[in-house]
Amino acid sequence: MTPIVQVTDLRKRYGDIEAVRGISFFVEPGEVFGLLGPNGAGKTTTVEILEGLRKADGGHATVAGVDVFADPAGVKRRIGVQLQSSAFPDNLTARETVRFFAACYDVEVDELALLRQVELEERAGQSQSKLSGGQRQRLSIATALVNQPQILFLDEPTTGLDPQARRNLWELIRSIRARGTTVFLTTHYLDEAEILCDRVAIMEEGDIVALDPPRKLIDDLLARGFTKPVLQQKANLEDVFLDLTGHELHEV
C-alpha cells in the first residue's frame, strides 16, 4: 500500500538551532502513528510542516498524495488538524463552532451527527468557552473531522486532561481509526503511545532515534538484557483514582 505520509530528509532550522535534522519516515494508511519525544525534540515543528503551516528548509514530504511544499492548500483540504495551544472563535456555541469550520472548508456537514460522534450532542447549544478541557478537545476533534479527512493530525491531544478525559479521548481516537481514518499524533505520554499507536517514532533533538511498533521496541529493549531496577507495582495511584471515580464519561 502507498504510504499516506512520506517524509524524506526533512530539515528545519531556527537561527542556530537545528529543530529537525533530516528525518525520514512514512505512515501507512489506517494506522495510528505516534511521534514521541520530550518537549523541544522537534515534534510540533515536524507536524506543522506536514500540515502546511510551516515551511521546511530542505527535504521532501507528501501527505495524502500531495506535495506539502508545492501545494500546502491542497494538503489542508485533505487533512484534519488539532493544534497545540489553539482556540476557537469567541461567543459561538459548540454547534456553531463546527459550522464555522465547515464554512472554512466550504463544505456542508451535519453538525449534530459530528457532535454525536465525539459525544457532545447534548452540548450543541452550549457556548464552546464553557466546555471542560476534555470536552473542548473532543470539540476540537469534531472540527477537525468536518472535511472527512484522510488523515487526522493530533498534536498532544491529551496534555492537561484528567485521567478520565484522557481515556475518553483514547476511545474516541480508536473509534476514528476504526472508521478507516489514519491518525498521526504527537505525545510525550508514553502510556498513551503504548496503548494507542500501531507504530511510534521517537524523536530526540531533531532526529528520529527509533521507529517501530511499541511492543517491538519493548521486546528489543528486553532482548538487550534490560531489567527494571525495581519491581513493578501491581497497581498504582492512577488505578486507585480510576477505580474510585470510574472509567466512564463523568465530565459535566
Next chain:
Amino acid sequence: MRQTLRLFALLLRGYVRDRTALFFSLVVPLMLMVIFGYLNLGDFGKVTVAVDDQAKNASSAQFLQILRGVETLQVSEVPTDQALTKLRRTELDMLVVIPSDFVIALARPGQTVPQIVVYGDDARPQQVAVGRQIVSQIIDRLSFAVTQTAPVVAVKEETVQGVRLRYVDFLVPGILGVNIMQLAIFSVAFALVADKQRGVLRRIMATPVRVTSLLTAHVLTRLVIAAGQVAVLLLVALVLFNVTIVGGLAPLVVVALLGTILFLTIGFALAGWATTENQVPAIAQLITLPQFFFSGVFFSKNAAPELIRPVTNVLPLTLLNDALREISVQGASLWDVRTQILGLLIWTALGFILAVRLFRFEKF
C-alpha cells in the same frame, strides 16, 4: 462569496452575543450623545449678575432698570460681601457694585467720575466678558444721552448661519464621526489581537479558508454594526433632540460608511502590528485621542492651537466630521463635500497599504 457569507453570519452572531462589545458599540455612543446633547456645552446660557446698589438714587435705579431689561442677564440685588462669597463658589458670574456717589450727569473737567466696580468669575470667562461688555455699553449709552453726542459708528449684528444652529445640531455629526472611529479601530484591533494571542487565527489558518473571504467577513461584520450604530444615534438625534438632517440621510450614511472603512484599515494595521492585547489600548488611544479633541467633535476644529491646525485640519476624523456636518447642517450634497471624500479615500488607501504590510493572516 458563499463562504464569505457563512463566515460573516457566524462572526456577526458572535459579535452581537458579546455584551461588552455591544455595550461599547451601542450604549456608550448613545450615552455620549444624550449627555452632551443635554449638557448643551455650546449653549451660552444666561449671565448671572448680582448688583449691589449703594447709591439708591434715580440714576442708579435707571441703570438697574436697563440692566434688568437685557435678556442675556439674570439680575439680582445682593450686598457685596454675600455676592463675593457666591462668586467664589461660582454660583454667580458677575458682581456689579454701584458706588454711593453714582450719578448720571455731566462732570466738570478735572472732577473724578463715579466708578462702577465689576467682579467676574474667572471660571466662566466668556460669560464675564459678555457681561462686562453689556455694562460698558449701557454706561456709554447713558453717557451719550447726557452729553448729547451720537456714536460715530453703529454695529448691526447678524448671524452667519441662515438657520439658527443649535449645539445639538452641531454635536450630532461629531458624535457620529467619533463613534465610527472608535468602533472601527477598537472592535477590529481588540478582537483580532485576542484571536491572534489565543491561537484562533492559527487554527483557522490550518484550514484551506480563503483569506479574502475571512477578511471580507470581518469587514462586513463591522459595517453592519457601524450601520446599526449610526441608525440608533440618528434615531435618537431625530426623536429626542429634533435634529434636522438638512442634506438628507442617504449622503450621510454613504460618508459614514466610507469613514468606517477608513478606520477599519487602521484597525487592521494596528491588529497586525500588536502582539499582545495590552498594546492595543495604548496605541489606539494614541491614534484616537488627539482626533477626539482636535477634529471638531464636541467643539469647533478651530479650537486646536493655530500652530497645529494645518495638521489637525486633515486628520481623518476632521475630514469625516466636516463632511458629515456639512451634509447634516448645511444641506451639502456628496458632490459638495468631494474634497473631504477625496481626503477620506486617500487616508483609506494609506491605511490599506499599512494594513496589508502589517497584517498577515498566514503568519499565525
